[in-house]
Amino acid sequence: MSILREARLVAAKDLRIERRSRVALQQIVPFGVIVLVLFAFAIDPDRGLLPRLAPGLFWAALLLASILAVNRSFAVEEANGARDGLRLSGLDGAAIFLGKAAAIAAELALLELVLGVGVIVLYDVTPRNALVLFLTAVAATIALAATGTVYGIVAAGLRVRETLVPLLVLPAVTPVMLGATRAFESALGGVPSEAWPWVQLLGACAVLSVIVGVLAFGPLLEES
Amino acid sequence: MSRNARRVFGGVTLVLLAITAVLALWVSPADKEQGDAMRLLYLHVPTAWLAYLAFFVTALASALWLWPRTRSTTWDLLAGASAEVGVLFTGLMLMLGSLWGRPIWGTWWEWDARLTTTAVLFFLYLGYLALRRTADTSEQRGKRCAIAALIAFADVPIVHFSVNWWQTLHQTGTVFNPKLDVQIHGTMAVTLLLSVLSFTMLYVCLTLSRLRLAELEEGREQRELELAIAERIAAEHPEPAVTV
Numbered sequence: 001m002s003i004l005r006e007a008r009l010v011a012a013k014d015l016r017i018e019r020r021s022r023v024a025l026q027q028i029v030p031f032g033v034i035v036l037v038l039f040a041f042a043i044d045p046d047r048g049l050l051p052r053l054a055p056g057l058f059w060a061a062l063l064l065a066s067i068l069a070v071n072r073s074f075a076v077e078e079a080n081g082a083r084d085g086l087r088l089s090g091l092d093g094a095a096i097f098l099g100k101a102a103a104i105a106a107e108l109a110l111l112e113l114v115l116g117v118g119v120i121v122l123y124d125v126t127p128r129n130a131l132v133l134f135l136t137a138v139a140a141t142i143a144l145a146a147t148g149t150v151y152g153i154v155a156a157g158l159r160v161r162e163t164l165v166p167l168l169v170l171p172a173v174t175p176v177m178l179g180a181t182r183a184f185e186s187a188l189g190g191v192p193s194e195a196w197p198w199v200q201l202l203g204a205c206a207v208l209s210v211i212v213g214v215l216a217f218g219p220l221l222e223e224s
Numbered sequence: 225m226s227r228n229a230r231r232v233f234g235g236v237t238l239v240l241l242a243i244t245a246v247l248a249l250w251v252s253p254a255d256k257e258q259g260d261a262m263r264l265l266y267l268h269v270p271t272a273w274l275a276y277l278a279f280f281v282t283a284l285a286s287a288l289w290l291w292p293r294t295r296s297t298t299w300d301l302l303a304g305a306s307a308e309v310g311v312l313f314t315g316l317m318l319m320l321g322s323l324w325g326r327p328i329w330g331t332w333w334e335w336d337a338r339l340t341t342t343a344v345l346f347f348l349y350l351g352y353l354a355l356r357r358t359a360d361t362s363e364q365r366g367k368r369c370a371i372a373a374l375i376a377f378a379d380v381p382i383v384h385f386s387v388n389w390w391q392t393l394h395q396t397g398t399v400f401n402p403k404l405d406v407q408i409h410g411t412m413a414v415t416l417l418l419s420v421l422s423f424t425m426l427y428v429c430l431t432l433s434r435l436r437l438a439e440l441e442e443g444r445e446q447r448e449l450e451l452a453i454a455e456r457i458a459a460e461h462p463e464p465a466v467t468v
Contacts, residue, residue, distance in 0.1 A: 154355065154368045158358045159358070160354075160358055164351070164354055164355060167347070167350065167354055168372070170347070171344050171379075171383075172375070174344050174383050174386065175382050175383055175385070175386035175387075178386050178387065178390050182390065198389075201385075201386060204382075212375060212378075216371050216375075219367050219371070220367060223366050224368070
């Protein structure tokens with residue numbers, strides 16, 4: 001079996017669990033939307049600040065929700081020795097990484113769509129430069145999902161996993177948060193051409209985090 | 225290092241630190257523009273240098289642990305010891321910088337590239353230390369800590385790069401210029417140099433002590449178990465009295 005086919009199997013497994021349990025749809029997505037609403041409470045909506053701050057708030061909400069997605073992705077393997085099953089399945093470590101990261105990325109993409117509609121409706125944002133927005137979202141999503149998956153397996157099986165994952169992931173994804181926010185700002189209100197360096201930075205982050213995951217996931221899974 | 229050598233080294237470090245304190249507080253003149261606030265730099269500069277050195281040592285020790293030929297528990301323990309001291313110095317650096325920034329820049333905190341990177345660095349290694357605490361022995365910690373240390377170390381340049389870019393693309397307008405390269409007075413230069421030297425020795429002392437402590441902790445359970453077994457055996461099979 002090729003690595004990609006194995007990865008598809010793992011991703012399909014994770015997404016099937018999410019489709020049946022509906023945790024992503026009924027808990028993680030609403031959580032993201034609630035964070036958007038909370039931001040509006042924190043910042044007085046009447047002063048016209050919300051549309052200007054929307055890019056940063058969008059990515060902050062997504063980042064917080066992505067922690068839940070990562071924790072969920074590894075929580076489903078805690079019970080019934082499922083991680084042992086995964087370890088003994090003979091699947092390539094890199095393939096398992098790619099599969100789990102792809103499943104998280106798919107959930108994040110869904111969340112981005114919902115949050116995107118959220119900022120348009122709630123924060124009065126007018127979408128512009130769809131291509132920049134799309135490429136930024138793709139690169140940032142891959143980087144977030146891959147980094148989250150790496151730290152997810154680092155913390156897998158630990159009693160403090162759920163509190164440890166945010167502490168590990170959030171500082172590590174600073175460049176993604178910065179890059180995605182600036183790129184969105186440029187696309188929505190500033191000079192669109194200024195977004196490209198940030199999109200490139202996000203692309204580099206995505207590639208690097210995938211490489212790290214492909215190399216490190218196997219050994220980490222054996223250990224967990 | 226033998227016990228005596230450690231004591232001598234620690235003593236010399238203390239003496240040098242005392243000399244540094246005297247030089248920094250009384251002998252060296254106040255800065256023409258910054259006044260006495262400048263004296264904080266005698267602490268700030270060495271803590272900054274040691275934070276970076278400590279994390280470099282952590283990364284190096286983690287790499288040596290991961291490499292099968294050089295794998296030894298000592299490397300894992302050294303990585304942890306150095307990271308702990310590094311986090312301590314990073315925290316001190318941020319605090320001292322903040323105290324210095326208040327009178328000189330007029331603000332406790334500036335979203336400058338170097339400051340922001342350092343803050344992220346602090347949290348990255350706090351996470352690493354939290355991860356280390358999840359297991360008691362080097363065996364259990366194993367790969368995950370070593371790999372996490374290497375990822376954290378590799379992440380630092382990317383964070384620095386992105387933050388730097390953020391600041392150049394979005395100039396906040398505040399005039400930030402630490403101008404450390406202004407001519408440094410003879411006494412000031414000597415004081416700073418001595419400060420860096422004595423604090424580096426302090427780092428070595430602290431890290432070695434922490435390493436020794438970690439080594440003692442590491443073997444403790446095993447030794448306690450062996451002791452308990454020996455006691456039980458001795459109780460059940462009393463040794464025949466030795467006759468001369």
